[in-house]
Amino acid sequence: MPLAPVLTARWAEPQSWRLSTYERLDGYTALRTALSMTPDELVGLVKDSGLRGRGGAGFPTGMKWSFIPQPKPGETPTGPAAMPKYLVVNADEGEPGTCKDLPLMMADPHSLIEGVIISSYAIRSHLAVIYVRGEAVHAHRRLVNAVREAHEAGYLGRDILGSGYDLELIVHAGAGAYICGEETALLDSLEGYRGQPRLKPPFPAVAGLYGAPTVINNVETLASVPFVVRGGSDWFKEFGPEKSPGPKIYSLSGRVVRPGQYEAPMGTTMRELLEMAGGVRPGHQLKFWTPGGSSTPYFTPEHLDVPLDFDSVAAAGSMLGTTALMVFDETDSIVEATLRFTEFYAHESCGKCTPCREGTYWLVQILQRLVDGRGTAADLDLLTDTCDNILGRSFCALGDGATSCISSSLKYFRDDYVALLPPEEQARLGRSLRLEPVGVAS
Amino acid sequence: MSALPGSAEGTAVTGLDSSPVQPPAADLPPLTEQTRLEAREIIARYPQPRSALLPMLHLVQSYQGYVTPQGVALCAEELGLTKAEVGAVATFYTMYKRRPTGRHLVSVCTNTLCSVLGGQRIFDALSTDLGLHHDETAADGSITLEHAECLAACDYAPVVTVDYEFYDQQDVESARALVAALRRGEKPHPTRGAPLTDFRGVSRQLAGFDQYGGDGARAAAVDAEGAIDPTLAGLRLAAERGEAAPPMPHPGQPPADTGEPRETVAPSGRTGETPEEEAADARVAAADNPAERAGAAQAHPDKGAEYGQPRGRQRAGTENPPAAEPATGTTPPTPNPPRADGKA
Numbered sequence: 001m002p003l004a005p006v007l008t009a010r011w012a013e014p015q016s017w018r019l020s021t022y023e024r025l026d027g028y029t030a031l032r033t034a035l036s037m038t039p040d041e042l043v044g045l046v047k048d049s050g051l052r053g054r055g056g057a058g059f060p061t062g063m064k065w066s067f068i069p070q071p072k073p074g075e076t077p078t079g080p081a082a083m084p085k086y087l088v089v090n091a092d093e094g095e096p097g098t099c100k101d102l103p104l105m106m107a108d109p110h111s112l113i114e115g116v117i118i119s120s121y122a123i124r125s126h127l128a129v130i131y132v133r134g135e136a137v138h139a140h141r142r143l144v145n146a147v148r149e150a151h152e153a154g155y156l157g158r159d160i161l162g163s164g165y166d167l168e169l170i171v172h173a174g175a176g177a178y179i180c181g182e183e184t185a186l187l188d189s190l191e192g193y194r195g196q197p198r199l200k201p202p203f204p205a206v207a208g209l210y211g212a213p214t215v216i217n218n219v220e221t222l223a224s225v226p227f228v229v230r231g232g233s234d235w236f237k238e239f240g241p242e243k244s245p246g247p248k249i250y251s252l253s254g255r256v257v258r259p260g261q262y263e264a265p266m267g268t269t270m271r272e273l274l275e276m277a278g279g280v281r282p283g284h285q286l287k288f289w290t291p292g293g294s295s296t297p298y299f300t301p302e303h304l305d306v307p308l309d310f311d312s313v314a315a316a317g318s319m320l321g322t323t324a325l326m327v328f329d330e331t332d333s334i335v336e337a338t339l340r341f342t343e344f345y346a347h348e349s350c351g352k353c354t355p356c357r358e359g360t361y362w363l364v365q366i367l368q369r370l371v372d373g374r375g376t377a378a379d380l381d382l383l384t385d386t387c388d389n390i391l392g393r394s395f396c397a398l399g400d401g402a403t404s405c406i407s408s409s410l411k412y413f414r415d416d417y418v419a420l421l422p423p424e425e426q427a428r429l430g431r432s433l434r435l436e437p438v439g440v441a442s
Numbered sequence: 443m444s445a446l447p448g449s450a451e452g453t454a455v456t457g458l459d460s461s462p463v464q465p466p467a468a469d470l471p472p473l474t475e476q477t478r479l480e481a482r483e484i485i486a487r488y489p490q491p492r493s494a495l496l497p498m499l500h501l502v503q504s505y506q507g508y509v510t511p512q513g514v515a516l517c518a519e520e521l522g523l524t525k526a527e528v529g530a531v532a533t534f535y536t537m538y539k540r541r542p543t544g545r546h547l548v549s550v551c552t553n554t555l556c557s558v559l560g561g562q563r564i565f566d567a568l569s570t571d572l573g574l575h576h577d578e579t580a581a582d583g584s585i586t587l588e589h590a591e592c593l594a595a596c597d598y599a600p601v602v603t604v605d606y607e608f609y610d611q612q613d614v615e616s617a618r619a620l621v622a623a624l625r626r627g628e629k630p631h632p633t634r635g636a637p638l639t640d641f642r643g644v645s646r647q648l649a650g651f652d653q654y655g656g657d658g659a660r661a662a663a664v665d666a667e668g669a670i671d672p673t674l675a676g677l678r679l680a681a682e683r684g685e686a687a688p689p690m691p692h693p694g695q696p697p698a699d700t701g702e703p704r705e706t707v708a709p710s711g712r713t714g715e716t717p718e719e720e721a722a723d724a725r726v727a728a729a730d731n732p733a734e735r736a737g738a739a740q741a742h743p744d745k746g747a748e749y750g751q752p753r754g755r756q757r758a759g760t761e762n763p764p765a766a767e768p769a770t771g772t773t774p775p776t777p778n779p780p781r782a783d784g785k786a
Contacts, residue, residue, distance in 0.1 A: 004685070005680050005686070011677055012674050098594060107670075135594075140647065141636060141647065172497070173649075176538075192494065210490055231690040253599060254555055261597065261673055262679070326555050340553060340557055347591065348591065
């Protein structure tokens, strides 16, 4: 499938982050179109486009918007419908391997802001917040500047472009906590608490920020919205498969010749993307890769032809996640890689749920002794057993994500674990593999 | 993620105990009435005051370099919270420092991807050179060293940040040179991002204030460029190959004028047809009236190639029956359970 720059198309322009550049390249024309439509028409348009959330879960964006309770004509609204509505942008990019939203906000922050204004109008919100990861200071700087420019140009504030619609937009910096990328933890953090996930239901669409109806969308999702408005839903569906269409930013990193951002239609395969990135570094072979960040089960060379869209990746046993394609070759130890990821989850577990808090701690201990050559034959089953006791037993997906790399590496590369066991432990498994550990730092 | 209850760290940061592990430096600038006014300015930005707490803690760090007991008290007073409540939040987040920091914060990504490409070697070398472990500060107060979790720059791996500005594609020697320059009081320009200021300056920006003291310097920081080859890799390749997205039907026009759909470019994997054929078949099947159907059939790729025809793609499984499913009128996609990766 060919490259198809849409979201990335302006990135190489001189000062692409400036309003003048953005306006020269059709910026804010979608906003004018949107303001001439009714909010319901906009929700319908985005539903028809098939746009699904780019933050990892792939929930249909238009449907998410339609869950916001709105006053019915002729009735005095009560309950959530009577409350203010909020749009919150999840710009807390931190999933290992994921590096698409930061470059987008640095290179083209106005596309996000235009998407925010259109989406806020669609859900009848008058206050939106971009929760941007605290460490992302350059993205934060350009966002703050772009919001100021948009305000001065009348795209934000009171009576936007004479439409009578008002919107304020706050750029809010986080403070270093991966868990705040989970939408309800993000809300708690934005309310000034520790970022810990909330029990769902109620879902944020009914009781979100300050207990009011709230839509939380990812950066790339919202930046896609102006293009949906400009191109129409049929145009958007020309990219990729019917059930998860659209242009998608694929982020290749690791053992490839030209790591970077490659925007192509949903459903592009890793074989095609690897070719674009110049392949695996010369003299080496692909060993394992992640389709969507560290929380998505590993893939192997046998998955090179899986179309990278939400449904096809799920059918192949992983998750599309954030299309963060981390590439590892035969010199990389999958057990050590898995240990590193697991240390990350243990560090970032918020501590609210016991299985995740305690489980990730013990997973690190087990993996560490395996990497150190002190493991036992029973440890492999203990890993699986521990994962089984985390998966599905916590409020949010962090604990679930922590098990993905372990379960999938045991599934595809069990021999790599066995090779790390002392000979007598290998013998207890009934098969001495006499394998040399691969790539483990000595 | 946070201090263990009962640990020395824990007592230092709960706010219940006002004495930090290390006594405040003698030259620690006090929080003043100005700080308090700025805190109130932050509070005024939000519908509910407590939302200001995270930016207020950044503000405290912008004056004192870490979250001091005095800063905890100020936040608590302004927000009507207890010091314990503020301390509980401050200790949760990695960016809030519990001990005095150096002028610059040097963070080395040691998560998996950076680590295998050399990030761990960089951290180990710096740690050995400086005699510092994670989250420790050089005796001269020049830098604090830490290992960081993924900094969302994997395509630039291995990365080091100083005060969260990016120094991309580092190795042991370049990182050593960077740290040596910082310790001499120099400010090497980041490979991507604005001219280096310092940890307190960046904290001020994160609190929502101008750290540059003027429009000119602020604009220069916003417009600072850098080497961004990985960011542009796909875009440049597309230009080189002459590949582009399908053109919009009528750019800038209302979406009611969607015009003639062009060729779709991905297979569903279910029909054995090329994506063009599958989409075209679906459009023919879905057409509401004979005229539309004729139009759709006219645009069928069997009539001739158009945009989106993958180069050299073989027709696969042509013996299979054509698509039976219409392109419209299907139920919306079933959402995946919201547990993909800890993200929304």
